[in-house]
Amino acid sequence: MSLDGISGTSDLQAATLDTPQTPTADQVREQEIRTTLTNNPPALEALDGLVGDDNYAQLDEAQKLQALEAFAATPNAATAAHQRGQAAVALNPGTDSSLLAPDAGMLTIGGQTYAIEHGQLLDAQGQPAGTIGNDGSFQLTGQEAQSVYDDINARVQLREQVGNETVDLLSLHPADPNGRLDNANLNPQIVERAEAVLGQARREGLDMRVVSDFRSVEEQDRLYAQGRTTPGEIVTNARGGSSWHNYGLAVDIAFNDVRGQPAWPEDGNWTRYGEIAVDQGLEWGGNWQRFPDRPHIEFHPGFGAGEARNLLNTYREGGLDAVWQRMGIGQ
Ligand SMILES: [Zn+2]
CATH class of the missing domain: 2.40.220 (Intramolecular trans-sialidase; domain 3)
Structure with missing residues (x-):
């Protein structure tokens, strides 16, 4: 390789290349948002569409930050479209507001x-x-x-x-069309957290819904038998009393398909859903090494994920209220 290749570089270009680039505040914020949304590819794509927009590029730093904050609060393609429209209107006040x-x-x-x-x-x-x-x-x-x-x-x-x-x-589509979160056998604290998870998932464009809530110890025993001592496929690895569903402290959430029917797509955005759940103080079944259970979230302060069975006697003696009292999340 000859040195001639360098001679084409002007002094100006060289100076530009040598100057350490201090990122602007909006670039820093954009990078933070990208980090948060690493596991939400459609949201990242929407962000690409916003920051790659010609009008957005002409906004000043404060305006860009404002657009990015709006996007961060509700990171999806509709928000990005709205912010592109805002940028167009900000630059050309006569712009057709139908862009918004x-x-x-x-x-x-x-x-x-x-x-x-x-x-x-x-x-x-x-x-x-x-x-x-x-x-x-x-x-x-x-x-x-x-x-x-x-x-x-x-x-x-x-x-x-x-x-x-x-x-x-x-x-x-509706996230709880069957009113499962209204089940009185669910502890209000998991209901509150599940609603927050669904709310955030929806803001991020994830079309999710509740598919399972409370399951009695007896029902859990029947499910456990399925595929083992009774016909059918194995559907659970938890015996009665060893699932947090049995104490009203677990919920399963899956996706809505295009018709609003429950679906468990292999390529669904489960990882991001799990992160949102963990942010709400929940344990996500997708993090389990042995039997990952991606739809499953549970709440059991003071107890490990595998310690549900320790509450079975309390449940038999005093029901759900006694279990919740013992855990410090009683009504
Ligand atoms: Zn579950």
Whole structure:
């Protein structure tokens, strides 16, 4: 290799190359968000779409930080689209604000279903009933502004016209359509945490739902027998009293498919779900070495994951209340 190759480098370029680059505040923040979302590839892709946007690139540092904070709070493609729209409007005040709203989709909330047309909510008769933005905020005529993310049982689909195609920016189905989290045999502390997990998962574009809640000791014994002493496939490795489901301290969460039916996709974003659960102080079954159980989350302060059986006698003597009292999470 000859040295001639270097002669093409101008002094200016050389100076630029030699100057240590101090990252700007928005670059630092962007990197933090990327680290948090390492295990949520669709959210990272949405972030790429935001920071790669021409208008975003022209924002000043404070504006970029603001856009990044909005994205970090609700990191999905709809938020990214909204922030791209915000950037366009900030730079060119005359810009069509339709960039901030979904072109199509639907919203079912509070028992009412609305079609979405260019940011308008239309009721069953096709009459305008309110407005909705890609940030998930919506306002029904004569009511306060709300967010689709505040109701884990909302059905929300925000769609955008891209060329000749209409694509989903966000599609979430009800997270607890069967009201499993309302089961009085679940301890309120796991209910609260499971709701928080589902809320965050939805903000990150993960369309998840509760598929299992409380299971009595007797039911657990029946399940344990299945595939061992009774017909069928093995479905659990826990005997009655050795699963936290038996004490109302575990919940199973899976995905919704495109029709809103429960699904356990191999390529589902289980890892990110598990991280969100751990952040809520829960133990995630996907972390177990011997029998990983990705849908499973449980809450048992003061007890190890394998110590559920130590509570069986307490349960037999005093039921769930006695177990929860002993664990310091009684009502
Ligand atoms: Zn489970």
